[in-house]
Amino acid sequence: MSSEPITIGVLALQGAFEEHQRSLEALSPLIRTTQIRTPDQLANIDGIILPGGESTAMGLIGDSTTGLWEALRSYVHSGKPTWGTCAGMILLAERCVGTSAVITKGQSLIGGVDILVCRNYFGSQISSFEMGTPAPPKPAVKLEGMKEEHDGKAFPGVFIRAPAILTAGPGVEILGKVVAVPCRAAAVVLQELERKIEAGETVVQMGVVDALERKEGGGVCYTNVRLHKDVNSTNFEEEKKEVNLMHEQINIDLPGASDETNAREVICAVRKDNILCTAFHPEIADDLRWHSYFVGLVLESKQVKA
Amino acid sequence: MAGTNGANGSNGSNGATIGTTKVKQGLAQMLKGGVIMDVMNVEQAKIAEAAGAVAVMALERIPADIRRDGGVARMSDPAMILEIKNAVTIPVMAKARIGHFVEAQILEACEIDYIDESEVLTMADEVNHIDKTQFNVPFVCGCRNIGEALRRCAEGAAMLRTKGEAGTGNIVEAVRHARTVQSDIKRLSCMTKDELFVAAKNLQAPYELVKYVADNGRLPVVNFAAGGVATPADAALMMQLGMDGVFVGSGIFKSANPEARAKAIVKAVTHYKDPKILMECSTGLGPAMVGISDIRGDPVNFRDREGGESNPDGVPPKKVLHGATETKLYGSSWN
Numbered sequence: 288m289s290s291e292p293i294t295i296g297v298l299a300l301q302g303a304f305e306e307h308q309r310s311l312e313a314l315s316p317l318i319r320t321t322q323i324r325t326p327d328q329l330a331n332i333d334g335i336i337l338p339g340g341e342s343t344a345m346g347l348i349g350d351s352t353t354g355l356w357e358a359l360r361s362y363v364h365s366g367k368p369t370w371g372t373c374a375g376m377i378l379l380a381e382r383c384v385g386t387s388a389v390i391t392k393g394q395s396l397i398g399g400v401d402i403l404v405c406r407n408y409f410g411s412q413i414s415s416f417e418m419g420t421p422a423p424p425k426p427a428v429k430l431e432g433m434k435e436e437h438d439g440k441a442f443p444g445v446f447i448r449a450p451a452i453l454t455a456g457p458g459v460e461i462l463g464k465v466v467a468v469p470c471r472a473a474a475v476v477l478q479e480l481e482r483k484i485e486a487g488e489t490v491v492q493m494g495v496v497d498a499l500e501r502k503e504g505g506g507v508c509y510t511n512v513r514l515h516k517d518v519n520s521t522n523f524e525e526e527k528k529e530v531n532l533m534h535e536q537i538n539i540d541l542p543g544a545s546d547e548t549n550a551r552e553v554i555c556a557v558r559k560d561n562i563l564c565t566a567f568h569p570e571i572a573d574d575l576r577w578h579s580y581f582v583g584l585v586l587e588s589k590q591v592k593a
Numbered sequence: 594m595a596g597t598n599g600a601n602g603s604n605g606s607n608g609a610t611i612g613t614t615k616v617k618q619g620l621a622q623m624l625k626g627g628v629i630m631d632v633m634n635v636e637q638a639k640i641a642e643a644a645g646a647v648a649v650m651a652l653e654r655i656p657a658d659i660r661r662d663g664g665v666a667r668m669s670d671p672a673m674i675l676e677i678k679n680a681v682t683i684p685v686m687a688k689a690r691i692g693h694f695v696e697a698q699i700l701e702a703c704e705i706d707y708i709d710e711s712e713v714l715t716m717a718d719e720v721n722h723i724d725k726t727q728f729n730v731p732f733v734c735g736c737r738n739i740g741e742a743l744r745r746c747a748e749g750a751a752m753l754r755t756k757g758e759a760g761t762g763n764i765v766e767a768v769r770h771a772r773t774v775q776s777d778i779k780r781l782s783c784m785t786k787d788e789l790f791v792a793a794k795n796l797q798a799p800y801e802l803v804k805y806v807a808d809n810g811r812l813p814v815v816n817f818a819a820g821g822v823a824t825p826a827d828a829a830l831m832m833q834l835g836m837d838g839v840f841v842g843s844g845i846f847k848s849a850n851p852e853a854r855a856k857a858i859v860k861a862v863t864h865y866k867d868p869k870i871l872m873e874c875s876t877g878l879g880p881a882m883v884g885i886s887d888i889r890g891d892p893v894n895f896r897d898r899e900g901g902e903s904n905p906d907g908v909p910p911k912k913v914l915h916g917a918t919e920t921k922l923y924g925s926s927w928n
Contacts, residue, residue: 296625299626299863300626300863301625301627301647301862302623302624302625302626302627303622303625304625304626305625307860318913324867339622339623339625340623340625340626340627340647341623341624341648341683343642343645343683344627344645344646344647344683344859345811347643347644347645347859348645348859348860348863349826349857351645351860352863372622373623377788383683386682387642387681387682388640388682389643389680389681389682390642402889406682407682410704411678411684411703411704411705411706412616412684412704412706412707412730412731413611413612413701413704413705413706413729413730414704415611415616415619415620416610416611416613416616417609417610417615417616418608418609418610419608419611421696444649445615445616445619447616447618447619447620447623448617448623448684448706467609471768479794487756531847532778567743568623571615571618571619571622580668593859
């Protein structure tokens with residue numbers, strides 16, 4: 288039990304940052320929140336949330352804000368409590384497929400968690416859904432007066448054009464899984480990914496569609512999937528070589544299709560040390576248990592420091 | 594067995610439910626603080642995505658062209674919508690005519706991410722809007738004041754935007770509508786419960802929604818600015834007036850340097866409270882769209898197309914209008 292006030296920053300480049308602030312402030316009057324738009328604002332916070340939004344837009348806006356990505360990288364890598372929801376989770380991933388092929392350097396990633404994320408796994412908005420997901424763990428430390436009930440009931444997961452975690456590396460604790468069929472575009476990306484893994488190529492980033500051909504009868508077939516390496520590097524040809532050289536160091540096992548419907552068991556929540564990732568949106572779920580779990584993480588890391 | 598989810602459009606045995614209010618309103622919440630751009634082809638869509646747009650609105654003619662060319666403005670060809678949808682990974686929106694629920698059904702079949710039931714297209718029904726609760730795909734609708742906003746919410750709109758006056762490059766109407774909605778909210782917030790019943794009557798909006806606004810001090814759904822945004826300063830102005838994000842229609846691709854302007858407007862919306870950054874992103878963009886300064890004198894009026902607004906004293910007088918997109922109009926924000 289702690290009675291010390293804490294301040295949690297919410298990255299406010301774009302997306303549902305106000306919803307996160309409202310959720311945190313509803314938990315306890317001891318929690319203060321602040322919006323983060325520039326590197327210097329990272330100084331006096333006890334933890335940070337990267338909210339849901341459009342990962343492509345967030346990545347580009349972050350790119351154009353001098354020093355922000357570097358500051359966030361060092362913040363996350365220093366082990367300070369960080370939570371990414373949906374688009375925020377994509378930013379925290381080390382690998383991402385299904386990124387936009389329009390943008391030269393692909394999706395900007397902050398990294399920090401060894402997971403392979405597939406953007407927009409479940410399809411377009413019409414396929415966005417609500418579904419019960421495994422309940423979050425109980426928080427290690429509670430704030431005084433925080434009433435959140437952790438009764439193990441399923442958590443209402445709101446998945447909006449959501450990404451899915453395909454694989455998690457060693458040391459990543461899996462907090463929830465769902466079984467779901469990939470959308471058409473994601474299925475094509477997965478197929479390509481399987482081929483690349485089989486051929487021994489390492490994938491850091493892979494775009495969806497570079498060019499497309501309209502099949503007769505209306506169907507669309509995707510062609511020319513592009514491969515991206517490190518977002519900070521500018522030379523594409525060199526990157527490709529480098530990627531090919533690295534291929535033996537990595538071992539990715541994709542979740543297989545569980546039955547003839549091509550449904551796969553994908554991961555929707557993970558924790559790596561002080562970094563938390565959820566593919567869904569607790570900020571709009573009217574259930575504060577994930578927020579209370581994250582606050583517990585922040586308090587714990589504060590106590591360790593003190 | 595497990596194995597079905599929303600992606601199949603089914604309510605699978607694993608308990609996934611698609612098309613819920615939360616999911617529909619949720620996407621709009623994810624677009625907050627972002628810029629949605631009108632695009633007419635794949636090239637423009639790619640420019641928009643690369644500039645940091647959170648979504649694109651696919652349409653055959655942008656509002657400025659509809660104003661100029663006239664004729665009946667309808668839903669775009671699904672072929673161009675699908676082409677754009679396949680070219681970018683951000684959400685794609687498209688417009689249907691007010692009341693034209695079959696256009697909306699077609700757009701839903703295109704798996705479009707959001708439908709704009711838009712006054713910029715010619716009205717298909719001068720009385721009824723689309724019953725948006727019947728769709729799994731969410732709708733955005735325009736509003737000039739809180740009554741109109743809540744009427745659209747009651748019909749199932751999951752997102753709102755100011756109407757402004759599209760295709761003019763003139764922010765004055767958007768400012769009027771944003772200010773009107775914001776002051777309406779403030780007024781409701783300090784009313785007592787008995788006053789709210791009358792307020793609901795006067796606003797011609799459902800009492801439950803009026804009460805929600807009074808209790809929470811905000812609209813039940815996200816509200817973006819639209820209709821006349823042409824510069825980064827315009828966009829930041831609308832954000833400072835309390836809007837959740839910005840639609841830019843003709844402002845980008847009718848300007849001299851769409852790429853630079855698109856990027857600048859995105860940056861201005863993120864850093865809308867920082868005049869230093871706003872100065873940087875307003876610098877050296879080349880000429881903005883020429884636009885229309887005398888909106889009142891312009892023969893085209895998109896903003897007053899609502900339908901269904903009845904005059905308690907009887908049939909409202911038909912406005913005498915001339916010009917290419919003449920339509921029967923009820924009540925004007927000028928009166």
